Amino acid sequence: MTAVERPTTVAGLDAGAVEYRLERRGEAxxxxxxxxxxxxxxxxxxxxxxxxxxxxxxxxxxxxxRTPLSAGPPSPM
Structure with missing residues (x-):
């Protein structure tokens, strides 16, 4: 399976910037x-x-x- 690049957005949260991707299809x-x-x-x-x-x-x-390390502690997940 090959990874495919998709557009993302950055949200400004109290902890810092968090990059995310939201693909809306249904309510769940x-x-x-x-x-x-x-x-x-x-x-x-x-x-x-x-x-x-x-x-x-x-x-x-x-x-x-685009989520800086300062947004939270690193984790394996």
Whole structure:
């Protein structure tokens, strides 16, 4: 499976900036927390949820892409 680049947005939260991607399909939302060296702009398998009619929310973890490390502690998830 090949990762595909998708457009993202940055939200300003109390903890700092958080990059995310929201693909709206239906009322129910699936939150995808990528592990490893992934960021919100890379679609990597979660399109199966969108194809089933779910909205998909994918945040970039602190330290990845446009979410600075200062937005929160690093974690393996």
């Amino acid at each position: 939302v699936v939150v995808v927390a990528h592990g490893g060296h992934m960021r919100a702009g890379l679609a990597h398998g979660e399109e199966v949820f969108a194809e089933c009619g779910y909205s998909v929310l994918v945040p970039s973890r602190p330290g990845y892409s």
